[in-house]
Amino acid sequence: MATLSNQTFNDESIAVxxxxxxxxxxxxxxxxxxGGTLPVFADCKFDNSTIELGGAASNTITYLSGMYxxxxxxxxxxxxxxxxxxxxxxxxxxxxxxxxxYTGTNFRQLGVYSGILVIITALLIIAYWYGAYWHPxxxxxxxxxxxxxxxxxPLELMPILPDDLAATYDELNDGQRDQLAVRxxxxxxxxxxxxxxxxxxxxxxxxGAPEFAAQGE
Amino acid sequence: xxxxxxxxxxxxxxxxxxxxxxxxxxxxxxxxxAGGDLPxxxxxxxxxxxxxxxGAAVNTFKFLTGMQAGGFSQAVSGILAGIRQR
Numbered sequence: 001m002a003t004l005s006n007q008t009f010n011d012e013s014i015a016v017x018x019x020x021x022x023x024x025x026x027x028x029x030x031x032x033x034x035g036g037t038l039p040v041f042a043d044c045k046f047d048n049s050t051i052e053l054g055g056a057a058s059n060t061i062t063y064l065s066g067m068y069x070x071x072x073x074x075x076x077x078x079x080x081x082x083x084x085x086x087x088x089x090x091x092x093x094x095x096x097x098x099x100x101x102y103t104g105t106n107f108r109q110l111g112v113y114s115g116i117l118v119i120i121t122a123l124l125i126i127a128y129w130y131g132a133y134w135h136p137x138x139x140x141x142x143x144x145x146x147x148x149x150x151x152x153x154p155l156e157l158m159p160i161l162p163d164d165l166a167a168t169y170d171e172l173n174d175g176q177r178d179q180l181a182v183r184x185x186x187x188x189x190x191x192x193x194x195x196x197x198x199x200x201x202x203x204x205x206x207x208g209a210p211e212f213a214a215q216g217e
Numbered sequence: 218x219x220x221x222x223x224x225x226x227x228x229x230x231x232x233x234x235x236x237x238x239x240x241x242x243x244x245x246x247x248x249x250x251a252g253g254d255l256p257x258x259x260x261x262x263x264x265x266x267x268x269x270x271x272g273a274a275v276n277t278f279k280f281l282t283g284m285q286a287g288g289f290s291q292a293v294s295g296i297l298a299g300i301r302q303r
Contacts, residue, residue: 031284033277033280034273035252035272035273035274035276035277036273036276037276038276038279038280038283039280041287046287046288046289050289050292051284051289051292051293051296053277053296055273056251056252056253056272056273056274056276056277057252057273057276057277057280059252059253059254059255059273059274060250060252060270060273060274060277060278061277061296061299061300062255063250063255063256063274064300065299065300065301065302066255067248067268068300068301070258070263071263072263072266072268075266075267075268076268076300076301077301079268080297080300080301083278083281083282083285083293083297084294084297086282086285086286087282088275088278088279088282089268089270089278
């Protein structure tokens with residue numbers, strides 16, 4: 001590295017690669033850097049001077065520009081952003097996958113959402129049970145609200161049915177069928193008898209339907 | 218300039234200086250540029266690629282950030298702004 005001390009540069013284009021400048025003054029100069037060994041400026045003054053890139057340094061900027069125009073907007077943007085902030089681009093800038101983003105696993109969030117889903121499902125089941133079984137009501141649009149039978153007819157007014165209702169019915173039914181199958185007296189003293197269904201059917205076929213006297217005649 | 222054609226680069230770092238890539242696919246790859254001859258990409262596809270820099274390219278970044286801190290922020294901003302001008 002060459003060292004230049006106490007010099008003044010006026011209106012010049014200076015290649016600065018691999019040089020050390022001590023207490024130098026640059027007036028209206030262009031400092032040209034080409035990507036080589038970094039220059040050092042110690043106690044120097046700059047007056048209306050600028051910088052310019054050449055060689056490999058210029059290639060680097062051209063490369064970035066080309067990749068940006070080629071579609072790597074995010075990647076190049078990240079590099080530029082780092083440089084603007086005064087920091088060197090990381091060794092491995094974030095890889096941006098435009099097709100998908102890997103978010104990793106978040107079991108805690110999964111558990112929370114699952115819990116919420118279970119609670120909602122349970123509430124729906126309870127609501128269905130309440131409406132369909134515990135307190136069912138049929139509401140017809142514009143009609144009266146129909147209450148369950150137990151509330152429409154008070155229990156104390158409902159007819160009391162025998163416990164052995166089925167047996168009682170069967171016995172009554174059998175008795176009536178037996179009566180229809182045999183001839184007998186209903187009231188012998190009054191001369192009222194009962195005949196079988198078959199007898200009655202045959203008589204009606206032969207004689208037609210009987211005429212009954214009106215009540216009171 | 219070296220030429221590479223019909224190649225798929227997957228999960229690897231690829232040095233791109235001075236190379237022409239034709240009909241290549243870069244998938245989950247890192248493109249490494251060191252400030253050398255500019256690469257060329259013709260009919261290539263890029264999927265999940267990262268940019269990495271080495272050699273003179275890194276020196277360039279160091280020079281720019283150093284000069285930015287040393288009072289040349291306007292000049293450096295102008296250079297960086299030119300990168301994203303399409």
